[in-house]
Amino acid sequence: MPVLTSTGLGSGLDISGMVQSLVQVERQPVAFQQDRREAELQTKLSSYGTFKSALSSFRSSLAGLRQSSGFEALKATSSDESILTASAETNADPGEFSLEVKQLAASHSLASGGFADPGEGVGSGTLTIRFGTTDYDPVGDTYNGFTQNPDQGVLTLNLDASNNTLTGLRDAINEADAGVNASIVNDGTAYRLVLSSEKTGADNSIQIDVSDGDGNDTDAAGLSRLAFNAAATHMTQTRAAQDAIVGIDGLDVTSPSNTLDQTLKGITLNLEKANPGEHVQLSVQEDTSGIVDAVGGFVENFNKLMGSVKELTGYDPASQTGGALLGDAAIRTGVQQIRRVMGDVVSGLEDSSIRTLADLGIRTQVDGTLEFDQGKLESALKQDPKGVAAVFSVTGIPASERVQYLDSTEATESGEYGVEITQAATRGVLNGGAVSSLSVDANNDTFRVRVDGTLSGQIQLTQKTYASHDELATEIQARINGDSALRSSGGKVTVNYDSANNRFVIESQSHGSDSQVEITEVDTNTTASLGLGVAVGTAGQDVAGTIGGNTADGEGRFLTAAQGDAEGMKLFIEGGASGSLGSVAFSRGLMEKLDSVLGGLLESDGTISARMEGLQKGIDQIGEERVKLNERMANLEQRLLDQFNAMDLILGRLQTTGDFLGQQLATLPFNNLSSNSK
Incomplete structure (x- = not known):
């Protein structure tokens, strides 16, 4: 049973x-x-939070000024974007x-004759798809010639019982990923195979050669039904391949693509639709708005920061009160560091x-804030955008x-470094031997x-007698570049015929020692007839030279400073450039x-965070002190209760004794005698 304690019962x-x-006393x-210490610490902690927020906003405003590319921005404006x-x-x-x-560029598209079912057989044999320029008259169905595009690969498919249905052929073409898309379309009466070149342009049209398993490559039966070449045109041309044609200030320019990025220096044109007879005005002008806005934001956020600093650390003589962080060394030092950098000469x-x-146009005023002369900045951007960029951002x-x-x-390190190549x-290049025959x-x-470094699969040339060395060189290049393993690795070559030495020259399209x-x-019989034997060509060479007078590391066309003050600077050297190439500032x-x-100032181990962490520890310590104070007061209360209860018990006993006495x-005789005497 718990003990019930009542106080004051004895004494009242x-x-x-x-x-x-x-x-309580x-x-x-x-x-x-x-409470006073905690309030002071909380006020300082909140004030540091305000200062940290202002610093963070100011730091964010630097982002748009750290990339040098934005300072040279140009804007291209079309009068009709449709x-x-x-x-x-x-x-x-x-x-x-x-x-x-x-005229817009268009891709070539061909459609087969009708099939009763997607699972119907198309015949057996081999089907070869090439890309190039086709001279074809659809009105008279006249195929006058074809010039192969050496930059496009060649696709050869072997068709047998495993894949020679309409569906199987479609899937085999698409899985090869060779630059042509295949689909099956039901036109309401039959199923047709539709082939479309992935690339637009007149030199990316499709030629289809077949080696029909039935022995006849030109009739309208078996695999020959898919032929589209000089010997047979059983496929129907549904869309002719064509180049885009754009008149620029009266001069016609052709392009295989509707995106022209080499016609006007530094300008990419995206053609949306053809509209002959209507002229669109294109204006290319400096676009300084983004940088001007970024600088304006930089100045605005700095002034907000200074406003926060003044409020937190300033002193008001009228009210004789100071900010919560008046005289704070951390803020004073931080502001001094910021001002020192902003006043530096780059x-x-x-x-x-x-x-x-x-x-x-960015100057410090008497009150410590910044004044921004927008016109002066715009003038500097127009005269020397690279120089303006160098003041703000890391650039060469x-x-x-x-x-x-x-x-x-x-x-x-900052400086000016000479570049010597x-x-x-x-x-990398491989020179073949003497060519004795054009027959394959x-x-x-x-x-x-x-x-x-990437090994191709087996490359197979089309068997025929070629009309010229250049035609055979085109076939060799197209076959190599069409190899799936090389396409995956990015390996490409160019093949030319060296008439002076009667040989084929195969050259990698990459630069450097890995080329x-x-x-x-x-x-x-390849070596004897075509001059191509098992051999290792001459590897390419990396660019070599110096940056700032010190030998730099070359990799392909990239030159990187390995020592000296320029260490770490990476440059791209245009192919073939050598000798002195000036300097890089x-x-x-x-x-x-x-x-x-x-x-x-802001990072987790920075000055402000350290100060805030210290203040929070002080607040936490006060909390611990309160717990200890409560424990001490509880002990004091119990001790006083024990003492007062003991006193109360004594007083109660004394009172009981007094009452008894x-x-x-009252009953003693002398009390009665005294009463009787009266």
Whole structure:
């Protein structure tokens, strides 16, 4: 059973109230100090949070100024985007152009005759699809000639009982991923195989050759039904391959694609529809709005930051009150670091008239905020966009158009570095032997090659007597580039006939020491007739040279500084460039430095976070002190209760004794005698 305790029963005093009052008197000064300290810490913690938020917003405003590409932005505007749209790169030439879209590029499309069912057989044998320029008159159904496109591969399919249905042929073509799409269309009366070239343009039309298993390659039976060549045109042309034709200021330009990115320097034209006779105006002008807005945001966020600093650390003489962080060393030091960076002169731009923010219309006012002269920035962007970019961002400015600045590392120091090329990057090449015949038969039609380290499958040439060395070179190139293994790895070659030495020359399309062509396997008569024997060609060479006078590392056409102040700078050297290529002026800009300072203040192990962590620990410590105070007051209350209850017990006993004595005294004789005497 629990023990029930009542206080004051003996004396009648409010012992519980007295004890609580004494405990409260003991608690109050300590609790008051704890509450005051906690309020101060919470105010400072909240103030640091406000400052940190302002720093974070300011840091975010740097993002649009750290990429150098944005400072040279150009905008291409079309007067009618339903006809064409356009975009401009930084190397485009500003100007006004009048364009007329006379014809859109189209891909070639062929349809077969009708089949009763998708599962119907199409015949057996081999079917070969080539791409090139077809001279075909659909009105008279006259096939006048075909010129093969050497940059497109050749697809040869063997059809037998496993795949020679209409559906099987469609799937085999699509699985080969060779540049042609196949589909089966029901036109309401029959099923037809429809083939479409994936690429548009007149030189990407489809030619279909067959070797029919029934022995007749031209009749309208068996596999011959799918022939579309000079010997037989059993497929129906549903859409002719054609180039786009665009008139630019009166000059007609053709393109195999409806996207033209080589016609006007730095400008990509996207043709939407043909509208002969209607002219679209294309305007290419500097687009400084994005950078001007970014700089304006940078200035605005800095001024907001300074406003927060003033509110948190300032002093108001009128009210004689200071901010919550008045005299705070961390904020004072952080602001000083920020101002120091923003006032720096950017190194590496000694030959430029633009080297500081003040040169771009950004000046500090008396109250510490920034003033922004937008007109001055716009003028600088028009005169020297690369120079403006160098003030803000990490960038390199090459003196030669044959050099492109690509990248740098933290080790790269600001400065101007000369570029000297001692060895231009070259491609791997294999020179064949003497060519004695243009006839390809079963004894010289197969071979295998390794291009840039990737081994091809067996490559098979079309058996026939070629009209010229160039025609055979085209066939060899198309067959190599059409190999699935090489396509997957990106390996491509060009094949030309060297008439001076009567040989075929196979050259990789990549540059550098990994660029190499090797013939690993040939047919029995390939070497004697075509001059192509098992051999390893001459590997390409990486670019070699110096950056800033120090030997740099070359890889393909990329040159990277390995030592010295330029260490880590990566350049792209145009193919064939050699000798002195001027210099590259490299600048780290102000935004990287400023971001580093802000990062030091904001990161999890930064100054502000450390201060906030310390304040939070102080608040947590006060919480622990409160727990201890409560425990101490509980002990004090119990001790006082015990003492007062003991006193109350004694008082109760004394009172009981007094009452007893009073009663006894009242019964004594002298009390009665005294009463009688009266």
